[in-house]
Amino acid sequence: MPELPDVEVRRRLIQETSLNKEIKKVSVLEKRILGNETTPSILSRELCGSIFLSANRRGKYLLLSTSKKNTLLLHLGMTGDIIFVKKGEEKPKWSRVEFYFANGSCLHYTNMRLIGKVALFKTTNPSSIPDIAKLGPEPLERSFTFKKFEKIVKSHSTTIHQLLMEQELIAGIGNIYSDEIAFQAGVRPDKNTKSLTEEEIRQVYKKMKWVLRVAIELGAELDPYPRRFLIPNRDRKGLCPRDSNKIMKKTIGGRSSYFCPLCQK
């Protein structure tokens, strides 16, 4: 489930494993994952012989800058992942693009459903990449203050669930974490932004930061999530971790949202 915390964890993985190593070969196993202007031959020509200098994240996108002044853009879609494999180790399932390093190790972009993107841009400036330029602010940045959040909330009329997921307003939150934030804030996800009280907006803001930060700290793994999280109970017969009542499922803006009708008002 690649939302902001998941993508951030992948960014750290790349940072720890794949920087400053000579890229020897790029294998594109599935061309359909490539962006419009990107071809296997461009990837080979631009990346072979160069190195990844840095791994950054913007919203749900990964940005790898290279020594030939390119930026590799990765989006994981719904089922994408980043897997680092040492020499001799088995290649992961659904590997779509492979970046082989001189020492035989390999960074794999995997994606079962091919919903996602791998693209190379001839720039070192992320904001010149259209996908990045249109994104809203980073929710975890200190500069994303309550005032700014409140302004976004008050200037749109939609459900809080949809607003949190709107990448052009706030970057990185998807269906799952939107639900978790609404749950932690004690606000029904289908509540309209116009009817939120000042205190509710404050709660959503606070919990947004908290949920994302904690999820990253936990490695964005579902298993050890704190019991007070909604996420592990976010299914058909889930129970509210706060009051053990039945979790309700509702379609909001075309997406399935889960919440506790008792403790989320």
Add this chain to the structure above:
DNA sequence: CACTCTGTTAGGTG
């Protein structure tokens, strides 16, 4: 077996 559902987003329609 057939049908429904799924973490995302671009693009089309009315």
Add this chain to the structure above:
DNA sequence: CCACCTAACAGAGT
């Protein structure tokens, strides 16, 4: 501009 729908794809669940 907005709300809503679908496609892209593959697998798990009912």
